[in-house]
Amino acid sequence: MSAVFMSLHRCCQRSALLLVARRRWSSSSASPPLHTRLLLYLTQRFYDVEMLLSWRSQLMRNQLQKKNFYYGYTENLYGRDIASAYYILSMRGGFRYVGQSEWFRADWKGKFNWDFLDHKDTPLEEVDMSYTVINYTxxxxxxxxxxxxxxxxxxxxxxxxWFLARLHVFQDSLEELDISHCPHITTGGLAALRNLKGLKRLDVSSLPGISSPGLVVILLEEMLPQCQITATGYDHNLRQVGGDGEEELVQRQR
Structure with missing residues (x-):
């Protein structure tokens, strides 16, 4: 909320200055020039909009955190497996229980089948949270x-x-991970995947935060030698120094 208060504080300061300016011109016999009045009007409107945008941004962050809060109450009533399942469906994701072939998914309206409650104390084996707003919390x-x-x-x-760093809790079970098209993942975050020693398939396609994708793929292959890396949507051109000291272009195709 500090950002909102700072914005409100700035807005109040500037509103006071504008008020002083108006009083100055109102006390004078001559009205201010047109360009001055226009500037005063636009300045006031600008800071009104700035404050509204700050409130809107904070409101969206609060809603995001509310969606991702810990479902402790549900866990106390139905157990951790049902609590995890309900969180996934409430985020419009999907999952499959261990030993079951049926997938439970929320539709585009966020509605889902409540039959998942019949599988109490059955852990989840596959989870699809693609295009949801799941976060670290x-x-x-x-x-x-x-x-x-x-x-x-x-x-x-x-x-x-930070999210990727927390995935180490699944190091004993996770075999497939798809983090493609995630805009806020960087090379530093991918280094945390070295903890997932059992990983067999990893998709890191089209990550805009990766500056040297070809080199990153090589490093991932070294960290996870048993893992099949999928990395499409990049130009995998790497420059390496040849034996004669000149740079040679190496094309890595996946």
């Missing part, structure tokens, strides 16, 4: 799923380097 609702084998996070705008 929300990941806490899945941490107890130690049988989680597949996690899809394609196109998640809130998945970042």
């Amino acid at each position: 929300g990941l806490g609702n899945l941490e107890q799923q130690r049988s989680l084998r597949t996690l899809k996070l394609q196109g998640c705008p809130e998945v970042n380097d």
Whole structure:
């Protein structure tokens, strides 16, 4: 909320200055020039809009945090597996229980089948949170799923380097991870995946925060030698120094 208060403080300061300016001109016999009045009007409107945008931004952040809060109450009533399942569906994601072939998913309206409540104390094996707003806080609702084998996070705008660092809790079970098209993942965050020693398939396609994708793929292959890396949507051109000291262009195609 500090950003909102700072914005409000700035707005109040400037509003006071504008008020002083108006009184100065009102006390004078001559009215201010047109360009001065226009400037006063535009300045006032600008800071009104700035404050509204700050409030709107903070409101959106609060709503995001509310969606990702820990479902402790549900866990106390139904157990951790049902709590994880309910969180996923409430975020419009999907999942599959261990030993079950049926997937439970929310539709585009956010509605879902409540039959998932019939599988109490059944852990989750596959989770698809693609294009949801799951974040670092929300990941806490899945941490107890130690049988989680597949996690899809394609196109998640809130998945970042801190999020990836927290995935170490699945190091004993996770085999497939899709973090493609996540805009806030950087090379530093990918280094945290070295903890996932059991990973067999990793999709890091189209990550705009990766500056040297070809080199990153090489490093991932060294960190996770048993893992199949998928990295499409990049220009994998790397410059390497040849034996004669000249740079040679190496093309890596995947």
